[in-house]
Amino acid sequence: MNTTTAPQVISPEQLLKHWQGHRALTRHVIEAFPEKDFFEFSIGGMRPFSKLASELLSIAVPALKGIVNRDAQPYSEEATETLTTKAQYLQKWDEATEEINLYFKQIPVEDFEKTFNLFGQYEFPIIENIFYFIDNEIHHRGQGYVYLRALGIEPPFFWTRE
């Protein structure tokens, strides 16, 4: 992450675009679920997709706020507990999209390599934590694809990014 001596391959702007592209796809996956199945359908004792979406919402903005403010407050899904309809999730998702744009841009490029104890629990370079958010989202969304297939619903194309 040393911007003068070590050549690098992705800029903060590209990383933000990459993440938001994935978030756009996850939004389509939320939309694809029937209302009832979004909250109830699961396989093998796993969480329904609404709970996975709650996790993603509870990471993205709170984590970025924590990074920007160097505030190691613990992870909590409390703010998503009032969401009881798909429409509410989608609205929260869209609000998060704007907030992510806002906070992400407040991370100075030289800070990405700095270590921060995210949620008071994950002490890693900020860049690694951000990749973890994205990877975790792809992982859970992939699970959502199986739920949709099991429900007989065609998921969005994986390469959809808007």
Place this chain on the structure above:
Amino acid sequence: MNTTTAPQVISPEQLLKHWQGHRALTRHVIEAFPEKDFFEFSIGGMRPFSKLASELLSIAVPALKGIVNRDAQPYSEEATETLTTKAQYLQKWDEATEEINLYFKQIPVEDFEKTFNLFGQYEFPIIENIFYFIDNEIHHRGQGYVYLRALGIEPPFFWTRE
């Protein structure tokens, strides 16, 4: 990706480590499947995990070879068609690990931003194609987690990277 004017956040070495960390986790997922289920179990008409692993193997090394040699040969799963046991998949996986290390390091840092028509079909900057390989692997592996859960098998921790 301009290494002199635009500050960047991840180096080629870090990106390779990131990918290989994910590949190590995917290897554990392959290992976790019972032999028969690896080739036969599926949900909702999806491919069994062996076929998803075939796809991942058919992308990684062939794609990197194509990038390094600027050879836009078409995508093919032919080289994985002879694999009929989990042990053979794991051996092929380990061979690919070494080959990925070899070819990845042959991509000059200034080339990551250059466009290449991967498999004669995906004309994007090389960095975007490489992120796509990783994301596609996380996506399909997430599906494998659901298969394992449906089989009553505890998958490896998501944060496992070796």
